[in-house]
Amino acid sequence: MSSAAENRRKSAAAPRSAPRAEARPQTMEAIGHVIGAVVHDFNNLFGLIIGNLELLREPQTSQAEAEELSLNALTAAFRGVELTRGLLAFAGRQPLRPRLVDINELIVETTRTLRRTLGERIEIVHQLSADVAPIVADPVYLAAALVNLADNAREAMANGGRLTIATANRRTEDAAKAIGDGIVIAVSDTGPGMPPEILGRVFEPYFAFRDRGRGSGLALSAVQGYVTQSGGQITAQSEPGAGTTFRLYLPRGVALDADASQAAPRRSSKRDA
Amino acid sequence: MAVILVIDDDEKMRRLIVRTLDGDQHRIVEASNGAEALKLLGELKPDAVITDILMPQKEGIETIREIRERAPEIKIIAMSGGGSSHNLMFLDVARAFGADAALAKPFRPVELRETVEQVLRSERPPAA
Secondary structure, rough: OOHHHEEEEEEHHHHHHHHHHHHHHHHHHHHHHHHHHHHHHHEEEEEEHHHHHHHHHOOOOOOHHHHHHHHHOOOHHHHHHHHHHHHHHOOOOOOOEEEEEEEHHHHHHHHHHHHHHHOOEEEEEEOOOOOOOEEEHHHHHHHEEEEEEEHHHHEEEEEEOEEEEEEEEEOOOOOOHHOEEEEEEEEOOOOOOOOOHHHHHOOOOOOHHHHHHHHOOOOHHHHHHHHHHHHOEEEEOOOOOOOEEEEEEEEEEEOOOOHHHHOOOOOOOOOOO | OOEEEOOOOOHHHHHHHHHHHHHOOOOEEEEEOOOOHHHHHHHHOEEEEEEEEEEEEEEOOHHHHHHHHHHHEEEEEEOOOOOEEOOOEEEHHHHHHOOEEEOOOOOOHHHHHHHHHHHHHHHOOOOO
């Protein structure tokens, strides 16, 4: 082997192997953390399913009790389904069905749901750009991502506040250069904000698990997984006392099919409190 | 009849435990976290506490430690869906902090009933 080839071989092998060896325990620790949290969630759900079904089988159970017990077991089973969907989203392996989407229209439709779930103490404001371009995305999962971000904002604003959803076109010179021309959806809250040490870990699965209770451990991780799988990026900006803004950068859509003519943007900026 | 305080942040799980123990002539009171449970402790004077471990606001291990300090005679059953802290399993930690019994979720209603009756019959060592 020539000395040049030998040098290339050494330079290719040596620097890569050392960081991998160091990174592995951290990766394994992170995976172990997620697995432990997921097992915990599933064991709780199995506990509800097994417990309710066993009580259902007891001879003294009345018809009314049986209906409630079976509903409880079913509800727990569906929470398990949600959990598996969250895991797939986190892993970026959801079975997406992308199509051309008018993002402003989707936000307006999703806000109808949000108004029920967020309650009266949270004002919802739209700042939707009238000329925002259509995008190619799975509208069901994109709506779910917006709901997850809104739920996160609701938890941050326990005493009420304002949730602002904004859209705009974005050129390549803007923040997320890697995805080219596209749009940005900004979801902002007026909550207490986060210090840098929390902000830096906000997309880690189950990072806030112990403080925020069951079922919320995968929400932001799932949103990040969905956005990444859709060819986009997500960022979080926050400061203590200044609220939090999540920005979803998604690539501009191209006319794939007949949906294109139906997806023209048609909303203008609107306050939707 | 015994007074039993059930602590779990999952309302569905609390309701399941209440229903499981309902036919055993006990008075069951619910709390959604450790802080709420500790407020009830003095007035309620429960014979036994059944507590989850991972909860918001005040989690189970800390709750067990405070109950042991304030009322060493109360029987404590810890329950958890698993997980660990600093490589120690939560239920082992719960026992180390004074839980009399530990139940790993998922458990069957019959296991809960047997554990409760066993713990209520047991004698706690006198406070040091």
